[in-house]
Amino acid sequence: MKPTFVGCMVESRPPANPLFLREEELRQGIELMFYAYRDFTFESDQQLKRYGLGRAHHRALYFIGRHPGHTVGHLLSILKVTKQSISRVLKDLLEQGYVEQKSGARDRRERLLWLTEKGQALEQELTGRQSQRFARAYRETGAEAVDGFRKVLLGLLDPAERAIVDKRVRGGAR
């Protein structure tokens, strides 16, 4: 199939279709997100296998380390899973001495969670690989790109979540 109007063929796609370009652009974002998440989780998943743990355990370790002394309920609101689901994970981590709990002083129904030293070590080991990946990406792309990256990720959140997550991520506080 030969081009009849060579002037249009400088680029490989038809030029005057902004809607098409937009959908294309959006799909590229979706795909990159998939590919990045795929690779981002791979290494720590491998590491977790050696400990007989899964990705859910890493998530719990991560957020308990990030928010020490916070409640099970807070963890649930971060992970957005059911308590039956987190319960299995916490049971494993408590039994194996990665996490310890104390009942709340303010409200004694609450279980406050901390990483033990062993838990901190494992969390560091698991997150370390992911941090290195981020460090490499940040180094290669520069501060401006990193800023854009963070802005878009925040923009992808449910609107109701943004303020909460932004505060949680920046402040470390609840």
Add this chain to the structure above:
Amino acid sequence: MKPTFVGCMVESRPPANPLFLREEELRQGIELMFYAYRDFTFESDQQLKRYGLGRAHHRALYFIGRHPGHTVGHLLSILKVTKQSISRVLKDLLEQGYVEQKSGARDRRERLLWLTEKGQALEQELTGRQSQRFARAYRETGAEAVDGFRKVLLGLLDPAERAIVDKRVRGGAR
């Protein structure tokens, strides 16, 4: 513990610790990635339930639509799962008429995959919600941020994957 040198206390964190700041910055990226992915997948997962399908079915639909006429092997190399895993998903999609296959002309061992019209409709419905989320985020943050977002996501990939993914994402070709 009172500050002895008030000049340092303009900001709430100690200033002269670049290593700490760097780790903090990396963890913020990791977390935002988690939160964004969590919200990004939620809506289409809900929609999938109504069809009795799971996220794996969406992934297959997505990439078959994105790379029509490509082989099962190519799909495997994108998703990085085993053939036993994709097999279940493809069986469902074929049986329910979302996907059709033809044996390859070049190599008759190959199964080339296409979406049916029904498959295209479902894929559009599922991806549409995610596209809208991306469109909103892109609109709110601007072209520069989007560019940074994409650069960092590419940087997060395994180095061996980058050229492949970059080409796949931009070109649509294998």
Add this chain to the structure above:
DNA sequence: CAAATAGGTCAATACTATTGACCTTGTCAA
């Protein structure tokens, strides 16, 4: 023809998650 490749299949197992029902402990207000 023999080796390699694309793909499928059966079986066992594991991890993550859900819904639903029901329980204990503790808080707080009427």
Add this chain to the structure above:
DNA sequence: TTGACAAGGTCAATAGTATTGACCTATTTG
């Protein structure tokens, strides 16, 4: 003090996704 409600746990059933391992067919290719 009692009753409503909240934090959290537990048992059971089910589902979705994925793995490893073994073995099979059809087809291509050296």
